[in-house]
Amino acid sequence: MKELHDPDLLEHYIQTYEIEPMLNKELLPYLTLYRYDHGELICSQGDPYENLFLLVKGKLKIFNTSPEGKTLILSFKTPLDVVGDIEYVKVTDFINTVEAVSEVHMIAIHHRWLKKFASDHTPFLKFLLKMITEKFYVKSSSLSFNLLYPVEVRFASYLLSVCFDESDALYSGKLSTSHLMDAANLIGTSYRHLNRVIQHLSSEGLVERHKGFIVVKNRDGLSKLANHRNIYE
Amino acid sequence: MKELHDPDLLEHYIQTYEIEPMLNKELLPYLTLYRYDHGELICSQGDPYENLFLLVKGKLKIFNTSPEGKTLILSFKTPLDVVGDIEYVKVTDFINTVEAVSEVHMIAIHHRWLKKFASDHTPFLKFLLKMITEKFYVKSSSLSFNLLYPVEVRFASYLLSVCFDESDALYSGKLSTSHLMDAANLIGTSYRHLNRVIQHLSSEGLVERHKGFIVVKNRDGLSKLANHRNIYE
DNA sequence: GGTTGGGAAGGACATATGTCCCAGATGGAA
DNA sequence: TTCCATCTGGGACATATGTCCTTCCCAACC
Incomplete structure (x- = not known):
């Protein structure tokens, strides 16, 4: 300071x-x-x-x-x-x-x-x-x-909020893996479970895993999954 | 009105x-x-x-x-x-x-x-x-x-808040079964699961089921389970 | 007394989530 | 190069919770 x-x-x-x-x-x-x-x-x-x-x-x-x-x-x-x-x-x-x-x-x-x-x-x-x-x-x-929807839905909403923002160090549609722990703590779940959910989203073709980051592949699909709600602003 | x-x-x-x-x-x-x-x-x-x-x-x-x-x-x-x-x-x-x-x-x-x-x-x-x-x-x-603790803990906190109040129709330490649905909706769980949790609390001797209501048997035990937090005021 | 309807409790099974731990990748230090 | 620490992803298993449906009880009504 x-x-x-x-x-x-x-x-x-x-x-x-x-x-x-x-x-x-x-x-x-x-x-x-x-x-x-x-x-x-x-x-x-x-x-x-x-x-x-x-x-x-x-x-x-x-x-x-x-x-x-x-x-x-x-x-x-x-x-x-x-x-x-x-x-x-x-x-x-x-x-x-x-x-x-x-x-x-x-x-x-x-x-x-x-x-x-x-x-x-x-x-x-x-x-x-x-x-x-x-x-x-x-x-x-x-x-x-949080009370109404499972982690998958919450994470979809989170991804949409965080990845499509002009803010620092976040390329459009990407989420650095080093931020996954933060994401888990924000959503209120464990790192392990978040990984599981990402695996699932990935198998549905909504996102893709790359070395060091995650890319949103199907924004509309995520938005639909998240009930069009952007909770994490 | x-x-x-x-x-x-x-x-x-x-x-x-x-x-x-x-x-x-x-x-x-x-x-x-x-x-x-x-x-x-x-x-x-x-x-x-x-x-x-x-x-x-x-x-x-x-x-x-x-x-x-x-x-x-x-x-x-x-x-x-x-x-x-x-x-x-x-x-x-x-x-x-x-x-x-x-x-x-x-x-x-x-x-x-x-x-x-x-x-x-x-x-x-x-x-x-x-x-x-x-x-x-x-x-x-x-x-x-809600994010940190399971239903059992939340319900314990709820019971303590609701049952020990001078407010209407709630005798001290008792919860009418007709209010269970409300409790489930407040805690954000299903009626079914709440019943399961009550069964468990009952088997631990913390509460007791009677016809038409539930009685708190061990207030201190519940308070300990709820981490001494009264969320539902 | 028999019937019926609704509320309450719980059985069975599927899904969601947590915990613990291990394996592979990576990058820097010896 | 080899070794070690660390980061990252995922396997295995236990627990938490949701959904659906059945059973039981009791009151009201015929």
Whole structure:
């Protein structure tokens, strides 16, 4: 983690994501820009709550480790998104662990200033409300989807979401095998079983295994299998 | 559904649940009190969004029917709770179906007046934010719990939540068999499998089957099995 | 009393998923 | 080159769960 003393870059992000209108003017001097490298942790479950973060560049992985030691990925995030919003409203320690998947830039706002300047600021409240409502909706759909459909269907949906995105390092229609473990943890299954499912999809001609990655061969077929639902966004 | 023209009762609920401080004063004349009987639907998935409801008496069941026709119960609600908050923020039709489990009283506020009087009202925004954040948190825990643990563990948690509550028609430590189908739909499993699990719990001496209901015999054992987590609140 | 209908429990079998472990590939270090 | 660590895929077996259908019980009705 490294603080970036670059007012121009900060200003650039503020413009790009229209952050200023939602914050109280007096808060602006207290914004800090941080950089995290691939693999770095932004926070761990149980850490005391100090900052609200706005993700403005890169990709985050939000996960959680159960008492039994199993890792469950709750979501991936891309700009613009918020980290620490739930903790801010509930006034609790960090609930999950947040890791940088790529190089990440985040704007941090210390809760001291939030409380002082933004706790009654209508645009800020509305912003939080929108973000959290959307998160709730996604989570709720996701819960239903998980309870209702087997891993095969969920993985089909996952593939469609992840492979056809302009985001980093993922060529269109391909999924690197090194991400399979992540996929399993996100879907909530074992690596072993995910492999089995891939084998099956492969035998149906929907995907193909190659050395180092998986290719989607039949996008429509996958979409049909996934009931046309893109849960993993 | 029946409108209750009872200003005193309405006032009573407003006092009891401290509803006034969170609403804009100008909104107060536009509150309507409705009564629903056991089994009545308050709204169905796809219905156009018209009212925000505040549950002030009774118990609600929120559920959803998948394209395949499977019913999944998302939650039960008791006062004070909100129905239509997500729809209000997202400006969409009703997402789920809401049914009265007992006699229910709800305060309705038409979205026309909400938009006019409350959309920038800080206490109201804060109230929504708190409610939705809590819902998100519960949903998120629930998702992890469902992905991580088998039906047996989830049912143990469910039993502990439901059976040791002062709420209607549920004697302490007992669960009526007629509610088993609901339980299965809430946990996201089949009635058949739930029976199997009950059989198993019974053979371990944790619960006992009687005609018409199930009794918890070993609360601590169940709690241990459920990892001390009360997901179903 | 006999009949019938519905609800509740469970048997039989298929499928989904988890766990443990092994084998082959790969790439860097000795 | 040889060896070792690691990554990746998959075999074997146990467990979890779904589906379909049968049996049993009891209440209501003729």
